[in-house]
């Protein structure tokens with residue numbers, strides 16, 4: 001289970017001006033009507049993945065007369081986010097009892113055969129998309145109030161009566177997103193898998209682009225800073241919705257707390273509010289979102305408004321340093337996320353991410369012509385790079401270690417490379433050595449894999465980066481992904497940080513970045529993929 005930090009003190013500072021800038025940039029959602037594609041029958045087997053035993057055209061739907069315990073499964077053909085309307089009717093004698101029905105919305109097929117009653121995870125099972133409904137009067141056009149993220153819908157009759165049966169005459173979905181997929185030209189490559197990886201990345205991003213960049217439309221349906229950073233990068237290369245990034249930057253900048261910390265995430269309803277969680281790494285990464293945005297747009301006003309917020313995160317980050325210039329191991333005051341890997345020690349990563357954030361701070365200061373800030377950051381970064389080597393570099397092993405047990409993980413090496421503690425040549429040797437050693441503490445989220453791919457590219461291993469991308473995201477596709485998942489450990493495909501995959505999100509923003517890498521580093525001017 002993750003460490004959830006509840007703060008003793010929590011004072012929010014609202015910057016009304018920033019919030020009103022964000023409000024004006026609120027997007028209009030594009031609504032599209034979608035109909036189911038086919039009817040399915042499934043069979044549970046010994047694998048978690050059920051088998052499709054029968055398929056029928058969807059126009060057979062109306063002919064199905066459903067009695068107690070009968071069910072139908074509708075396949076919408078792809079992953080969507082939106083609102084569902086059911087048209088229900090009865091046949092037989094007059095409806096003499098409520099129709100009692102069960103609905104289950106699933107992003108993946110195996111969610112339909114998972115035994116939910118066994119769920120015992122540490123986050124709310126309220127996230128599981130299921131409904132128990134009584135319909136007193138038929139016919140009824142049932143407009144469901146919740147927004148769902150799904151591809152499959154199961155409708156099960158829990159009970160009717162001996163005298164009447166239920167008929168589902170029609171099911172409609174109104175899908176919502178701030179963008180349209182058709183806006184993005186496909187990449188040109190003979191490599192079918194790469195084309196598919198690109199498409200699935202784009203759909204993942206699209207389905208997470210709602211009134212803000214959400215992390216996952218099924219769960220948590222809020223905006224996390226770490227996810228936003230990667231979504232923004234993929235968005236520049238695809239939908240190019242720059243105002244959406246601007247809106248999100250102002251929302252985070254306008255809702256800081258205590259000494260000016262940026263919260264790890266924002267809730268959107270009933271009003272936008274910060275969560276009382278501070279993630280050390282996420283707050284520090286705000287500056288990189290801002291610099292990316294400025295480089296994409298040249299928007300001076302936004303840079304000037306939000307620069308102080310970004311630098312403040314670095315100042316706060318530095319206050320956690322010990323006299324020895326390291327971040328204490330999980331001080332209890334904060335959570336440094338990095339990855340969901342079981343047992344991952346994040347002490348060395350905390351320092352690496354601080355250094356990484358300072359690199360961005362220096363570049364922001366240059367854009368602002370703030371020589372004073374640039375100078376103190378440049379001096380301090382040298383001290384911290386040396387400290388990283390002194391405290392965490394193991395000369396014998398030729399790897400970085402972390403924490404009191406000198407743990408060796410993939411994540412630590414990757415973040416030290418991105419922090420540029422060493423030069424490119426040494427970084428290259430380090431990443432190749434890491435691949436060879438294959439540390440037991442692996443990466444399990446596409447978020448961490450993003451940073452691994454980035455580290456390979458920055459160390460001059462572009463071709464290998466492409467192979468790794470195909471291996472990881474490609475395998476998710478082989479495993480049936482319509483949109484990329486929150487967590488994917490190829491060595492343990494049913495891993496969950498929450499105690500059960502039933503609450504994992506299978507359309508998760510931070511996994512959408514292959515399209516960013518492909519379009520930023522591999523496309524020729526003609527739009528072809530080049531290695």
Ligand code: RAM
Pocket residue numbers: 215216219220224225226227337486510
């Ligand atoms: C998960 C969310 C989110 C992530 C945080 C740290 O709960 O899915 O995407 O940013 O963890």
